[in-house]
Amino acid sequence: MSVKSLAKDKIKILLLEGVHESAIELLKQHGYHQLEILKGSLDEDELCEKIKDVHMVGIRSRTQLTEKVFAAAEKLIAVGCFCIGTNQVDLKAAQKHGVVVFNAPFSNTRSVAELVLAETIMLLRGIPQKNAQAHQGGWLKSATNAYEVRGKVLGIVGYGHIGSQLSVLAEQLGMQVIYYDVETKLPMGNARSTKRLDDLLAKADVVSLHVPETPSTRWMIGTKQLAKMKPNSLLINASRGTVVDIDALAESLKQGHLAGAAIDVFPVEPQSNQDRFESPLCGIENCLLTPHIGGSTVEAQENIGIEVAGKLVHYSDNGSTLSAVNFPEVSLPQHATARRLLHIHKNQPGMMNAINKILSDFEINVAGQYLQTDENVGYVVMDIDTDNGTEILEKMKAIPGTIRARQLF
Ligand SMILES: NC(=O)c1ccc[n+]([C@@H]2O[C@H](COP(=O)([O-])OP(=O)(O)OC[C@H]3O[C@@H](n4cnc5c(N)ncnc54)[C@H](O)[C@@H]3O)[C@@H](O)[C@H]2O)c1
Numbered sequence: 001m002s003v004k005s006l007a008k009d010k011i012k013i014l015l016l017e018g019v020h021e022s023a024i025e026l027l028k029q030h031g032y033h034q035l036e037i038l039k040g041s042l043d044e045d046e047l048c049e050k051i052k053d054v055h056m057v058g059i060r061s062r063t064q065l066t067e068k069v070f071a072a073a074e075k076l077i078a079v080g081c082f083c084i085g086t087n088q089v090d091l092k093a094a095q096k097h098g099v100v101v102f103n104a105p106f107s108n109t110r111s112v113a114e115l116v117l118a119e120t121i122m123l124l125r126g127i128p129q130k131n132a133q134a135h136q137g138g139w140l141k142s143a144t145n146a147y148e149v150r151g152k153v154l155g156i157v158g159y160g161h162i163g164s165q166l167s168v169l170a171e172q173l174g175m176q177v178i179y180y181d182v183e184t185k186l187p188m189g190n191a192r193s194t195k196r197l198d199d200l201l202a203k204a205d206v207v208s209l210h211v212p213e214t215p216s217t218r219w220m221i222g223t224k225q226l227a228k229m230k231p232n233s234l235l236i237n238a239s240r241g242t243v244v245d246i247d248a249l250a251e252s253l254k255q256g257h258l259a260g261a262a263i264d265v266f267p268v269e270p271q272s273n274q275d276r277f278e279s280p281l282c283g284i285e286n287c288l289l290t291p292h293i294g295g296s297t298v299e300a301q302e303n304i305g306i307e308v309a310g311k312l313v314h315y316s317d318n319g320s321t322l323s324a325v326n327f328p329e330v331s332l333p334q335h336a337t338a339r340r341l342l343h344i345h346k347n348q349p350g351m352m353n354a355i356n357k358i359l360s361d362f363e364i365n366v367a368g369q370y371l372q373t374d375e376n377v378g379y380v381v382m383d384i385d386t387d388n389g390t391e392i393l394e395k396m397k398a399i400p401g402t403i404r405a406r407q408l409f
């Protein structure tokens, strides 16, 4: 019997951007030892070269997985984003090439919420300026413009996992929470929603942004929106760098309209810790600058490593696409049959007929068949008892519209 499906020791996994040790341990525990682990990210050309014989790749927020990269990634079956955001991945291109993308939707939520809360307190007390002065021998002992958080209005833009968690923590400190979201969201505690972003900007003492990077959030906070914020209010952005017009923010801080800001994400971020960071906000003392570390805690990174590596292993071993961000979700039991065939195809008429005709031509009794589709692709999984799995798979691969197919034993 000729076997074309890969043995685990042939499956190559490329892990970039210092993915946590917990991921590496989990992959090894499940028999995946062909790991290439890099601390930094790679640019498009380097990636196109390296990814050619890679079956699974793990990234964080810096690595850009473009159409060109997916076109070069002939063997790639899955991407693990060891983070929440997936804007760095061309999800449509991944789907077109039959590559399933996973992320960790909430493993670092708490870490971001805690940082934002800490920054709120620091900014309300003028700590960035006082700290900077003290480092230069200055002594700014004064209560002027130093406030408690209690009773202040926190305006949260994007009331998802992070926004709503922040809402709960902020209320525990006595803040009044208002929020704006494009979707209807259940308010936590005594939080109240605002109908328009402008209403929130006009009322909040502190505005914190927790939206994903999408066309609708691109530059959503610019000169006009900053002008609508209350005089002496604060802006915090730990979402994505493209949400805030940084030049406009620098101007607003210099003019003294805003009392301070804390920015964790930037439109352009250094590729690695060795590269230089530059921003119009550098040198503005009442602006806290952090190097995209909202989710960078030991706890979060460890949990993310386990969560995302677990999803990659489950997809590779079992075929389950549960919680994939770009693919029809199929949750599968373990298969008891000799083979499990996995077929990813364009969602076009006649596809299932063609697949089932091959099974019928081979007189195969199908123990289980699972199908999910979206408007572009279909994913069908078949559990069959046969020694002809490889031959059947080759015939299925020849069906026009097939994107990718593999078998499990
Ligand atoms: N700084 C960091 O290290 C760090 C860590 C984790 C996540 N993030 C970023 O934070 C973002 C939010 O994370 P999350 O887990 O809360 O995501 P989420 O998907 O749970 O919540 C996002 C919310 O934003 C809302 N939204 C979308 N577009 C909007 C718009 N135009 N106006 C108002 N609301 C809008 C959505 O309806 C949703 O409720 C992520 O997408 C990621 O980019 C950054």
Ligand SMILES: O=C(O)CC[C@@H](O)C(=O)O
Pocket: 060, 061, 062, 082, 083, 084, 085, 086, 108, 295
């Ligand atoms: O760890 C990272 O690089 C990104 C963290 C954060 O922005 C996320 O999207 O989860």
